[in-house]
Amino acid sequence: MKKVLLLVVAGLMIFSLAGCGAQPVDEVTPPVVEEPKISGTLEEIVENIYGGTELELPQTMITELNEENEAYFLGNNDIDYVKGIASEPMMSSIAHSVVLLQVEEGADIESIETAIKENVDPRKWICVGVEDDQVIVDHVGDIVVLIMSHDAETLHESFLALAE
Numbered sequence: 001m002k003k004v005l006l007l008v009v010a011g012l013m014i015f016s017l018a019g020c021g022a023q024p025v026d027e028v029t030p031p032v033v034e035e036p037k038i039s040g041t042l043e044e045i046v047e048n049i050y051g052g053t054e055l056e057l058p059q060t061m062i063t064e065l066n067e068e069n070e071a072y073f074l075g076n077n078d079i080d081y082v083k084g085i086a087s088e089p090m091m092s093s094i095a096h097s098v099v100l101l102q103v104e105e106g107a108d109i110e111s112i113e114t115a116i117k118e119n120v121d122p123r124k125w126i127c128v129g130v131e132d133d134q135v136i137v138d139h140v141g142d143i144v145v146l147i148m149s150h151d152a153e154t155l156h157e158s159f160l161a162l163a164e
Helices: 002-019 042-051 070-074 111-121 150-162
Strands: 060-064 084-088 096-102 135-140 143-149
Touching: 042 060, 042 084, 042 096, 042 143, 042 150, 070 084, 070 111, 111 135, 111 143, 111 150, 135 150, 143 150
Parallel strands: none
Antiparallel strands: 060 084, 084 096, 096 143, 135 143
16 A cells, blocks of 8 residues: 555656646747937038037038048047048137047947047147037947037037937
């Protein structure tokens, strides 16, 4: 009788262990979160940055960045980008610059931002300049922005508001 009881108990234990085996788990795929981006040409983005503020800025002109002028606008010639433009006053005694760079997808944007921040000259203009806290380097998607202006915070907020 004891042997039969032991066999029954052993059988129940085996069946109970089989019931606790691994159950197939439905894999939950996390939703794809797309990084915000800004659409439009660089020129349109600059216009939208200015248009998103109520600042009264001097008349600016757009200059396309190239090997000859990128050190003036960015602080060095070692920054990789697809296209770049700068918006600065035509003639003014106001320190103001907005530079936009479109970089390659997958570019090391943190390194690009660091290189700009460490090398750009906030006193590059004759007789005027901005303080270090008025120099902002940031990005949305593949667009990097450098803002050097007394109104840097307002322009930065306008830039960030363009993100979709």
